[in-house]
Amino acid sequence: NAGVTQTPKFQVLKTGQSMTLQCAQDMNHNSMYWYRQDPGMGLRLIYYSASEGTTDKGEVPNGYNVSRLNKREFSLRLESAAPSQTSVYFCASSEAWGSEAFFGQGTRLTVV
Amino acid sequence: GQQVMQIPQYQHVQEGEDFTTYCNSSTTLSNIQWYKQRPGGHPVFLIQLVKSGEVKKQKRLTFQFGEAKKNSSLHITATQTTDVGTYFCAGDNQAGTALIFGKGTTLSVSS
Numbered sequence: 304n305a306g307v308t309q310t311p312k313f314q315v316l317k318t319g320q321s322m323t324l325q326c327a328q329d330m331n332h333n334s335m336y337w338y339r340q341d342p343g344m345g346l347r348l349i350y351y352s353a354s355e356g357t358t359d360k361g362e363v364p365n366g367y368n369v370s371r372l373n374k375r376e377f378s379l380r381l382e383s384a385a386p387s388q389t390s391v392y393f394c395a396s397s398e399a400w401g402s403e404a405f406f407g408q409g410t411r412l413t414v415v
Numbered sequence: 416g417q418q419v420m421q422i423p424q425y426q427h428v429q430e431g432e433d434f435t436t437y438c439n440s441s442t443t444l445s446n447i448q449w450y451k452q453r454p455g456g457h458p459v460f461l462i463q464l465v466k467s468g469e470v471k472k473q474k475r476l477t478f479q480f481g482e483a484k485k486n487s488s489l490h491i492t493a494t495q496t497t498d499v500g501t502y503f504c505a506g507d508n509q510a511g512t513a514l515i516f517g518k519g520t521t522l523s524v525s526s
Contacts, residue, residue, distance in 0.1 A: 336513060343424070345503065345518035346458065353513070361513060393457060401446055401507060404514060406457040 305329055309394050309407035316384045316414045324379040324410050326394030334397045335377035336404065337361075337369060339390040346393065352377055353400055384414045419506050421517035428524055434491040436520035438504035445507050447480055447487045448514065453500045461489075461502075494524050 310325045328335065333354050338346040338361075348361030350369040358369050366388060368380045377396075381388060394407040418441045428434050438447065446465045450458040462471055464480035464487060471478045477490045491498055501519040508515050 334513075338516070343518065345421075346505075346516040348508075348513055348515060351513040359513075361508075362515070395458075400513070403448070403460040403463065404450075404458075404505075405460070409457050 307394055307396055307405050307407035309392075309410050311410060312408065313411050314413070316381075316412065318385060318414060320384050321380070321382050322384065323381075324392055324394070324412075325376070326378065326407060327376045328396040328405070329375065330396060330398070330405065331374070332396040332398050332405075333374070334400050335371065336395045336397075337367075337377070337379045338393045338395065339363065339388075340393060340409075341390050349379065349392075384412075386414045388412065389414045419504060419515050419517040421504055421520050423520055424518065425521050426523070428494050428522070430496060430524050430526045431493050434494050434498070434522055436489050436502050436504075436522075438487045438489075438506075438517055440485045440506050443484050445484075447484075448505045449478060449487075449489055450503045450505065450516075451500050452503065452519070456500075458503060491522075494522070496524050496526055498522060499524050 307328045336351040337349040347363045352358045352371040355374045370378045392410045395404040397404045420439045448463045449461040452458045468482045469480040475492045479488045501521045503516050503519045505514040505516045
């Protein structure tokens with residue numbers, strides 16, 4: 304039982320490049336989330352999907368797009384990467400809103 | 416917008432001393448969750464509190480939810496080096512559809 308799997312684990316991008324962070328969960332959870340973590344800023348919610356077929360903006364959605372491909376997968380896309388998007392990105396899922404969230408191992412992204 | 420605030424941001428203790436972190440929300444929460452993140456790791460769920468005034472214990476950890484459901488605390492008795500990490504509280508957003516995290520309290524313990 305893998306839980307929440309994120310790929311890639313590390314990535315370096317040049318300013319202006321695009322990329323997609325992949326996330327998949329095998330726990331049949333309804334809700335999925337993308338957070339970014341920066342030093343001293345805690346975990347900030349980028350986008351979330353309360354159920355399959357829905358997505359909503361979180362606290363810091365600018366510069367990102369998401370796709371809830373199916374119940375298992377929730378991807379995060381950076382269309383034109385900027386140095387301010389250098390961060391650690393965590394995907395998480397929960398059975399339902401308000402229940403325990405399970406996190407992936409994180410993706411360490413550097414934009415130069 | 417809604418905020419979840421934690422204090423202190425950092426705390427250093429000697430092994431065996433107690434530690435407390437406090438969490439305050441600008442809005443009433445339906446529940447509050449606590450997570451621990453070890454250095455270089457990912458957040459791991461510790462506990463969820465739902466009821467006003469609720470107190471839960473996990474070995475040396477004591478969690479409280481305030482009567483007004485706007486604040487919470489985590490108290491560790493007799494810290495150990497294994498307690499090192501960042502402790503986050505998290506509450507629901509105003510739409511009630513996602514978790515908003517505090518900035519965390521980073522605990523360091525020296526032996």
